Amino acid sequence: MRGRHVRLDRNTILGLAAILLWSATVALARSIAEQVGPLTAGAAVYLAAGLILCGHLAVRERSFRRLRELPRLHLFGCGALFLIYTLALFLALGLATDRYQTIEVGLLNYLWPAFTLFFSLPILGKRAGMGLVPATLLALFGIFLVLTPGTSVSWRSFLVNLLSNPVAYGLGVVAAISWALYSNLTRRWGGNRGAGAVPLFTLGTGVAFSAIRLFRPEPGTWSARVAAEVVLLALGTALAYMFWDLAMRQGDMVLVAACSYLTPFLSTLVSCLYLGVLPGAGVWLGCTLIVVGSFWSWRSIARRSTGMPG
Numbered sequence: 001m002r003g004r005h006v007r008l009d010r011n012t013i014l015g016l017a018a019i020l021l022w023s024a025t026v027a028l029a030r031s032i033a034e035q036v037g038p039l040t041a042g043a044a045v046y047l048a049a050g051l052i053l054c055g056h057l058a059v060r061e062r063s064f065r066r067l068r069e070l071p072r073l074h075l076f077g078c079g080a081l082f083l084i085y086t087l088a089l090f091l092a093l094g095l096a097t098d099r100y101q102t103i104e105v106g107l108l109n110y111l112w113p114a115f116t117l118f119f120s121l122p123i124l125g126k127r128a129g130m131g132l133v134p135a136t137l138l139a140l141f142g143i144f145l146v147l148t149p150g151t152s153v154s155w156r157s158f159l160v161n162l163l164s165n166p167v168a169y170g171l172g173v174v175a176a177i178s179w180a181l182y183s184n185l186t187r188r189w190g191g192n193r194g195a196g197a198v199p200l201f202t203l204g205t206g207v208a209f210s211a212i213r214l215f216r217p218e219p220g221t222w223s224a225r226v227a228a229e230v231v232l233l234a235l236g237t238a239l240a241y242m243f244w245d246l247a248m249r250q251g252d253m254v255l256v257a258a259c260s261y262l263t264p265f266l267s268t269l270v271s272c273l274y275l276g277v278l279p280g281a282g283v284w285l286g287c288t289l290i291v292v293g294s295f296w297s298w299r300s301i302a303r304r305s306t307g308m309p310g
Helices: 010-022 025-036 038-061 072-095 099-109 112-124 132-146 155-164 166-215 224-250 253-275 281-300
Strands: none
Touching (some): 010 224, 010 253, 025 038, 025 099, 025 253, 038 072, 038 224, 072 166, 099 166, 099 281, 112 166, 112 281, 132 281, 166 224, 224 253, 253 281
């Protein structure tokens, strides 16, 4: 990064805006899930976001021909990973026992940058410097601190907290791994055409959430607040994908990718403010280690690639 010219043009600024929009996902998803259930939340948000993205694609391309030209392996393989990621994340946030645990689950999900870079070695044949292993361990130690409540930092307290809700924490890890695989495989199987499938993946995810909900009804009451939060999260998700695509294609990709590693910190800050949670020092220290470890991992990869979730 030393000595490089920073290009802060319109598309780069839009990429930075995408990071801010994604930072609100955990807070809004948890709030909606508390009121109508995680499946209903996912269905409403992703159906709306999918329709917005497909509408934008139709206006921009004037046809859906590019979607029909996508490789089948990318369409079905990466589409399945996109669906698994979203299901795992929304269910993990919805199944968290309280809002404090929501912060912890959200940070587990943000192990995806470190996992993405680690998986890029076997999947994309990337070359890594000596810093990748300690950087990944640093991010994992950050999670250890986040999941160790109170002042007693020990394996016992870590395991006790983890076993208090293994499903939610497990789904948080599944979300991180599935998005890391998606980020690498969409590059391998889709090439530079991968971004065109996101509207279809998003809409398909909303349909899948709706189908699952038919067999697992959820109690909940719709209100003006729920509707407003759904609209905000759906619009934010759709805009973030559009903005990110523009930044990756026409903006300062290196700058935006580097700034994206601040997402765990920004997400935690937004979640704490919106959900009214006051986490301890361990959460903030762990969050910082996740950010530093992920960024260090990124710096250790010789040929860089990025992917960003909603």
